[in-house]
Amino acid sequence: MSNAPFAKEFDFASCALRPEGWNRPPVMETDGEGELLEVSMGPHHPSTHGVFRMDLALDGERVIRLKPEFGYLHRNHEKIGESVSYLGMMPYTDRLDYICSLTNNWAYALAVEKLAGQEVPERAEYVRVILGELTRFQNHASAIGFLIQDMGASGTPLMYAFREREKILDLFESLTGSRMMCNYMRFGGCRVDPSEDWLNQVRVLVAGLPRFVDEFDRLLTSNEILMARTQGMGILPPDLAVNAGVTGPMLRASGVNYDIRKVDHYSIYDRFKFRVPLGEVGDIYDRYMVRMLEMRESLLILEQALKDIPAGPVIDPKAKNRGIRPKPGEAYGRIEAPKGELGFYLISDGSGNPYRYRIRPPSLINLTVLEDMCLGHNVADVVLIFGSVDIVLGEVDR
Amino acid sequence: MKTIEEIKAGIEAAVPGAQVELVLNPGPSAQHSLRIGPEKALAIAWYLRDEKELELDFLSNVTGVDWPEKEVAEKVNVTRTVTKTVDGVEQSVEEIVEETVKRVVPGCLEAVYHLYSMQKKHGPLVLRMKTENRSDKVTLPSLTSVWRSAEFQEREVFDLYGIVFAGHHDLRRLMMWEGFKDHPMRRDYVEPDDFEYEPTPHDEVLKRAAAHREAQQQTAAGTEGVAQ
Numbered sequence: 001m002s003n004a005p006f007a008k009e010f011d012f013a014s015c016a017l018r019p020e021g022w023n024r025p026p027v028m029e030t031d032g033e034g035e036l037l038e039v040s041m042g043p044h045h046p047s048t049h050g051v052f053r054m055d056l057a058l059d060g061e062r063v064i065r066l067k068p069e070f071g072y073l074h075r076n077h078e079k080i081g082e083s084v085s086y087l088g089m090m091p092y093t094d095r096l097d098y099i100c101s102l103t104n105n106w107a108y109a110l111a112v113e114k115l116a117g118q119e120v121p122e123r124a125e126y127v128r129v130i131l132g133e134l135t136r137f138q139n140h141a142s143a144i145g146f147l148i149q150d151m152g153a154s155g156t157p158l159m160y161a162f163r164e165r166e167k168i169l170d171l172f173e174s175l176t177g178s179r180m181m182c183n184y185m186r187f188g189g190c191r192v193d194p195s196e197d198w199l200n201q202v203r204v205l206v207a208g209l210p211r212f213v214d215e216f217d218r219l220l221t222s223n224e225i226l227m228a229r230t231q232g233m234g235i236l237p238p239d240l241a242v243n244a245g246v247t248g249p250m251l252r253a254s255g256v257n258y259d260i261r262k263v264d265h266y267s268i269y270d271r272f273k274f275r276v277p278l279g280e281v282g283d284i285y286d287r288y289m290v291r292m293l294e295m296r297e298s299l300l301i302l303e304q305a306l307k308d309i310p311a312g313p314v315i316d317p318k319a320k321n322r323g324i325r326p327k328p329g330e331a332y333g334r335i336e337a338p339k340g341e342l343g344f345y346l347i348s349d350g351s352g353n354p355y356r357y358r359i360r361p362p363s364l365i366n367l368t369v370l371e372d373m374c375l376g377h378n379v380a381d382v383v384l385i386f387g388s389v390d391i392v393l394g395e396v397d398r
Numbered sequence: 399m400k401t402i403e404e405i406k407a408g409i410e411a412a413v414p415g416a417q418v419e420l421v422l423n424p425g426p427s428a429q430h431s432l433r434i435g436p437e438k439a440l441a442i443a444w445y446l447r448d449e450k451e452l453e454l455d456f457l458s459n460v461t462g463v464d465w466p467e468k469e470v471a472e473k474v475n476v477t478r479t480v481t482k483t484v485d486g487v488e489q490s491v492e493e494i495v496e497e498t499v500k501r502v503v504p505g506c507l508e509a510v511y512h513l514y515s516m517q518k519k520h521g522p523l524v525l526r527m528k529t530e531n532r533s534d535k536v537t538l539p540s541l542t543s544v545w546r547s548a549e550f551q552e553r554e555v556f557d558l559y560g561i562v563f564a565g566h567h568d569l570r571r572l573m574m575w576e577g578f579k580d581h582p583m584r585r586d587y588v589e590p591d592d593f594e595y596e597p598t599p600h601d602e603v604l605k606r607a608a609a610h611r612e613a614q615q616q617t618a619a620g621t622e623g624v625a626q
Contacts (some may be wrong), residue, residue: 070550071573076582078558117426242455242516245547258456258516329425332459332512332522343459345512348425360459360512368549397573 028375030059039379043072047150047383050393054370054382061378066371070364073397081357086112086187087321089357094181096359097395099142100135102172103337105185110266111333111344112187116326121316124189125268126309130202131172131184132335133298133305137209138165139338140249140291140298141216143390147288148220150387151229157220164212167205174198188319199306206302213295221292230284234373234385237282244368248340249294250389253279253286260336267335271308272301284388291390325352339363339390359398363391399520400451402430408449409434413441421526431510431524436538439527440565443544446513446523454523457545459512460552462559464584466532467505474499505532507561511541511548529561532584540566558583 030036042053051072057065077096081089093108094101106128113120120128145161169179175194176182184191220226236246238254251258259276261269277293279286326348334343340362347356366389374382400408406418409432417435434442446454473496480493507529514521529536540563542548552563553572560581563569571578580587 071571071575074573076558076573079583114427115425240546243546244549245457245545256516258519263519327425329423329427330429331425331427332429332524334458341458343512345459345461345510347463356461356463358459358461364550365547368547 028059028062028064030064034060036064041379041382042069047387049146049387049391050396052391052393052396054386056379056382058379061380063374063377063379063382066374066382068367068370070397073393075398077398078357078359081354083353085322085352086324086326086354089354090185091181091183094183095394096361096398097337097339097342097363097392098180099392100139100338101180101182102131102135102184103335103342105182106132107333107335107337107342108344109185109187110335111331111346112324112326114331114333115329115346115348116187116320116324118188118319119316120189120267121313122268122310123193123312124314126305127190127194127314128185128267129269129272129305130302130309131175131182133302134168134171134202136338137295137298137302138168139390140295141165141212143338144216144220144288144291147284147384147387147390148226150383151226153225157216160212160216160219164209171198171202171205174201186315186319186321187324188321189313189315191315193314199309202302203306206299206306209299210296213292213299217292221289226288227285229381229384230288230388232281233284233377233381234388235281235283236369236373240369240372241282245365246340246369247362248336248338248366248390249290250287250340250366252277253290254282255279260334260341264334266333269301272304274298274301284384287388287390323352325350330356334360337362339392339395340366359395361395361398363389363393363395367391367396399515399518399523402432402523405446405452405523406432408452409442409445412445412449413438416442418442429522429524431526433526433528436527439539439541440544442525443541446525447544451518452523453515453517454513454521455545456514456516456521457511457541457547458514458522459510460541460548460555461510462555462561462583463508463510464532464559465506465508466585468503470501470503472499472501473497506530507532507536507559509538509552509555509561536560537562537564539564540569542566557581560584 037058039056039058040053041056042048043051053069055067055069056063077092080092090105090108093104096104141161142165145158148157172182173179175198176184236254238256241251241254242256255278257276257278262276274297277290277297279290328348328350330347332343332345334341341360342362343360345358345360346354349355370386370389373385377385402420406420409416409418416438419433421431421433423430446452475494476497477492478495479490482489482491509527511525513523513525527538529538538561540548540552542552543565550572552566553570555561556563556569557571557573558581
């Protein structure tokens with residue numbers, strides 16, 4: 001196993017805070033031979049993970065310029081939010097990042113709870129943590145699977161990941177009624193109380209998952225092709241990552257210790273012991289490795305939460321959901337979603353609909369640095385660098 | 399983190415001529431914000447990022463809010479001279495009367511920035527900037543040169559709200575397509591009946607067919623009239 005993560009935290013004092021080249025990626029020079037080829041990659045390219053397009057300028061195989069183009073999946077989610085009641089928006093949030101619907105629910109519920117000043121019972125917090133960490137686990141497993149698939153290992157690692165994801169989704173289905181569009185969290189708690197039987201099923205599953213991570217680790221981490229294709233590729237310097245608002249595993253792979261679970265102590269994350277994996281180089285390999293190690297940390301959190309979960313109500317009996325009318329005001333609530341900081345900004349004017357409903361999408365903002373990471377690399381590596389960002393277009397375009 | 403009043407005082411001391419206004423949030427979240435004047439916004443942004451105790455190096459969220467023009471009805475106490483008969487004698491008496499006065503609050507567009515510090519691990523500080531109106535004076539300074547995370551988000555606000563960010567190096571629409579005219583997140587936006595309409599070669603054929611059918615019906619009606 002690589003010794004890169006858990007190594008050294010990025011020292012903010014070590015970098016000048018205002019280097020000149022930040023705000024724009026460097027302008028690349030061609031070697032003067034041949035002509036510049038402009039390629040429109042996507043929106044139907046299989047490696048773009050959905051309807052995403054980038055305009056590339058190529059000098060031979062080398063990328064000289066890259067401009068991401070968005071909006072193919074745009075449905076003006078935020079406008080819908082302004083015309084639907086607060087509770088009515090909950091199922092829509094499932095459709096943002098459709099791989100991790102439960103964390104989307106959680107972030108939205110958290111923002112509305114802040115806006116309306118609602119409390120969440122203890123058992124509900126535990127259930128949220130359990131579901132959130134299961135979501136993070138399956139997201140990271142499939143993100144790694146997709147990354148390896150983009151590399152050309154057609155199928156096998158992705159199917160390993162999907163085999164475990166399937167077990168987790170089955171549990172989601174038996175609790176919430178749906179595998180991916182869970183619509184489970186409510187303002188002031190959760191929708192249904194998980195039975196002891198369901199919790200036991202999760203316990204059995206979580207006890208078996210470290211074996212899967214070990215297997216995955218043995219299969220991939222020291223694989224020669226993976227190392228050759230990812231090490232030193234698509235390096236993201238930590239100062240640029242901070243300045244460009246990159247969050248989540250991608251930020252931590254660059255060595256910046258910023259995990260909202262540790263910083264904000266939202267929900268009950270201060271009760272659990274877990275570490276924050278950090279990368280050293282900030283290349284694709286570190287991003288892969290940080291996800292791998294975060295899966296292990298998620299399992300640690302899950303074990304603790306499943307041990308300590310108390311009895312009690314799963315939703316505050318006085319909590320109002322249907323027809324909730326928060327007092328005029330505004331709130332910004334954010335959580336550490338598997339892909340980065342997912343925030344909801346709500347303004348209430350005292351009516352039943354939000355006056356303003358805004359989502360801070362981690363996937364979109366993490367793509368700000370795509371051009372900086374890709375310049376000078378080959379097209380085949382652009383596919384990998386893009387895959388290592390881990391985006392879902394439902395959230396990018398909203 | 400310093401309190402918001404201390405930050406306000408710090409900005410006023412460090413940036414001469416800065417307009418900073420405290421906007422209180424009445425809700426339970428108590429996330430108060432600072433409304434800054436657009437003229438000195440960049441200087442304020444640099445100050446907030448580089449000041450040793452704040453170091454707000456992470457711009458998390460940029461968004462727009464539309465505040466259309468609205469009419470507010472207020473009850474005002476007005477002193478009026480009223481002629482009254484007191485004890486059989488007509489007198490003019492000053493009386494306080496409650497009247498409802500309607501006032502028009504001019505509309506504006508607002509850009510909202512949520513700042514955090516990754517280094518100090520504190521936040522959020524909410525900054526707001528207001529445009530003068532909603533139609534022609536909609537320019538605000540771009541903060542992309544301070545925090546690059548504003549790059550796509552300011553493009554999105556430009557696209558959906560129509561705030562023009564001066565100094566943004568690549569201000570294009572982000573979500574809507576090129577050539578789209580309106581700004582769909584504005585409150586008064588009315589979507590067209592068929593905004594995906596594109597002229598196709600079939601349209602001409604269909605138009606000719608419709609005209610032909612009409613002409614045929616007319617001739618049919620004409621011949622009917624003759625026969626009777």
